[in-house]
Amino acid sequence: MVAAAANANTNTNTGTKTGASALPPEGNGREAVIDVRNLVKKFGDRTVVDHVTMTVKRGEISGFLGPNGSGKTTTIRCMCGLLTADGGDGKVLGYDIRTQARQIKLRTGYMTQRFSFYEDLTIRENLQFVARLYGLGSQAVSDTLEDLGLTSRRNQLAGQLSGGWKQRLALAACIMHRPELLLLDEPTAGVDPKARRDFWDEIHARAAEGLTVLVSTHYMDEAERCHRINYISYGKLVASGTVSQVLHDAALSTWIVEDEDNEGLLPAVAHELSGKPGVEQIAPFGTTLHVVGSDGAALEKSVKAAAQRHGAKTYRGETSLEDVFIQFMGKASDNMAEKG
Numbered sequence: 155m156v157a158a159a160a161n162a163n164t165n166t167n168t169g170t171k172t173g174a175s176a177l178p179p180e181g182n183g184r185e186a187v188i189d190v191r192n193l194v195k196k197f198g199d200r201t202v203v204d205h206v207t208m209t210v211k212r213g214e215i216s217g218f219l220g221p222n223g224s225g226k227t228t229t230i231r232c233m234c235g236l237l238t239a240d241g242g243d244g245k246v247l248g249y250d251i252r253t254q255a256r257q258i259k260l261r262t263g264y265m266t267q268r269f270s271f272y273e274d275l276t277i278r279e280n281l282q283f284v285a286r287l288y289g290l291g292s293q294a295v296s297d298t299l300e301d302l303g304l305t306s307r308r309n310q311l312a313g314q315l316s317g318g319w320k321q322r323l324a325l326a327a328c329i330m331h332r333p334e335l336l337l338l339d340e341p342t343a344g345v346d347p348k349a350r351r352d353f354w355d356e357i358h359a360r361a362a363e364g365l366t367v368l369v370s371t372h373y374m375d376e377a378e379r380c381h382r383i384n385y386i387s388y389g390k391l392v393a394s395g396t397v398s399q400v401l402h403d404a405a406l407s408t409w410i411v412e413d414e415d416n417e418g419l420l421p422a423v424a425h426e427l428s429g430k431p432g433v434e435q436i437a438p439f440g441t442t443l444h445v446v447g448s449d450g451a452a453l454e455k456s457v458k459a460a461a462q463r464h465g466a467k468t469y470r471g472e473t474s475l476e477d478v479f480i481q482f483m484g485k486a487s488d489n490m491a492e493k494g
Contacts, residue, residue: 184211184212184213184214185211185212186209186210186211186212186245187210187211187212187214187246187247187334187335187366188208188209188210188216188233188244188246188335188366188368189208189209189210189244189245189246190206190207190208190209190232190233190242190243190244190245190246190251191207191242191243191244192205192206192207192241192242192243193205193206193207193208193229193232193233193239193241193242193244194206194239194240194241194242195225195228195229195232195237195239195240195241196240201389202225202228202389203225203228203229203232203239203389204225204388204389204390205241205242205390206225206229206242206386206389206390206391207242207391208229208384208391208394210366210368210382211366212334212364212366213361213362213364213365213366214361214366214367214381214382215357215358215361215367215369215379215380215381215382216366216367216368216369216380216381216382216383216384217369217370217371217376217377217380217382217383217384218230218368218369218370218371218383218384218386219370219371219372219377219383219384219385219386219479220370220385220386220387221387221388221483223388224386224387224388224389225386225388225389226339226370226386227267227339227370229386230264230337230339230368230370232251233246233251233258233337233368234246234255234258234259234262234264234335234337235251235255235256235258235259236255236259236264238252238255239251239252246258246262246335247261247262247334247335260288260331261333261334261335262333262334262335262336262337263328263329263331263333263335263336263337264328264336264337264339265324265325265328265336265337265338265339265341266339267339267340267343269312269320269324270324271312271320271323271324271327272312273311273312273313274311274312274313275311275312276308276309276310276311276312277299277304277307277308277309277310277312277315277323277326278295278299278308278309280312280323280327281295281298281299281323281326281327281330282295284327284330285330288330288331290330290331294330294331295330298326298329298330299326301326302322302323302325302326302356303322304322304323304326307319316349317344317345317346317349318345318346318348318349318352318353321341321342321345321349321353322353324341325341325353325356329360329365333365334364334365334366335365335366335367335368336357336360336365336366336367336368337367337368337369338357338367338368338369338370339370340370340371340372341353341369341371342354342371342373342376343372350373350376354376354379357369358379361381374474374475374476374479377397377475378397378475380397381396382394382395382396383395383396383397383400383475385400385479385482387482387483387485392482393478393482397475400475400478401473401475401478404473404477404478404481405448406446406447406448406473406477406478406481407446407447407448407449407450407453407454407470407473408444408445408446408470408471408472408473408474408477409444409445409446409453409454409457409468409469409470409471410442410443410444410445410468410469410470410471411423411442411443411445411457411460411461411466411467411468412441412442412443412466412467412468412469413441413442413466413467414441414467416441417465419464419465419466420438420441420442420443420466422464423443423460423461423464423466424436424438424443426460426463426464427443427445427456427457427460430456430460431449431452431453431455431456432447432448432449432450432451432452432453432454432455432456433445433447433453433456433457434446434447434448434481434484435447435477435480435481435484444471444474444477445457446473446477446481448481
């Protein structure tokens with residue numbers, strides 16, 4: 155969290171929790187590390203974050219999902235003190251987000267979307283720079299290099315690293331000062347599947363030790379690896395809970411139309427289904443169509459009729475997280491669109 159560290163000065167031992175009180179235990183006894191209510195952030199006449207309420211408990215990995223421009227990054231920045239909310243209130247790590255932003259920054263790691271380290275410095279030199287921002291010594295750098303498997307590459311220039319190794323360097327810089335909260339803003343964009351899996355294994359290991367993580371992502375498989383997910387659509391939080399809870403609450407039905415012999419039946423079926431009662435989504439997957447809607451009875455009737463006319467096979471499918479999120483997007487209005 156280089157930007158936050160610079161703003162917070164260097165000495166991690168100077169912060170006192172003036173006027174702040176720890177949040178009470180919730181649910182299973184774990185305290186809420188993030189507890190914000192009705193956050194609002196405007197830029198000009200545009201409301202980018204619109205009364206967002208969110209709670210994340212200690213040791214939890216909480217996913218933050220939504221389309222581009224939905225307000226995820228702005229919300230994260232309001233939480234960690236890099237932006238001041240125009241409305242709402244709350245606490246992060248027990249500190250008030252309005253009056254104690256510096257204390258939050260000192261105890262938070264923030265991994266931004268863009269790789270923000272010096273490409274003409276080595277891995278070690280970049281970590282030494284970050285260490286000085288936090289008032290840490292050389293041992294912290296050595297320990298972090300070892301901890302993240304970077305020791306053998308410590309003298310390699312950051313600009314020569316692959317996407318996966320750049321990601322690992324960024325994570326190392328974020329956790330070197332032993333934060334209590336880790337904020338990850340689309341950390342695996344452009345990274346290969348193996349590096350993404352390794353990254354998530356690392357995050358789960360840290361969470362098991364008590365680190366709290368809020369991560370924004372566009373990948374549905376990553377969302378499913380979170381303990382809880384929060385979906386924001388154009389500034390408004392529209393769903394929150396475990397993956398199973400969000401799927402259940404969406405109350406969507408899914409039918410599969412299969413072209414068993416790959417005879418080219420699906421385009422005609424999709425064309426016929428478009429606009430039919432109960433049909434809200436049609437998506438091709440290889441030799442099948444996934445057809446989704448919220449009116450299960452009407453959907454079943456439409457799908458079976460169209461498939462029968464074209465000689466295709468039908469059966470019930472399992473609604474995916476992607477289906478739910480596309481449904482949310484379809485119902486939301488773009489808060490940044492030009493007004494006519």
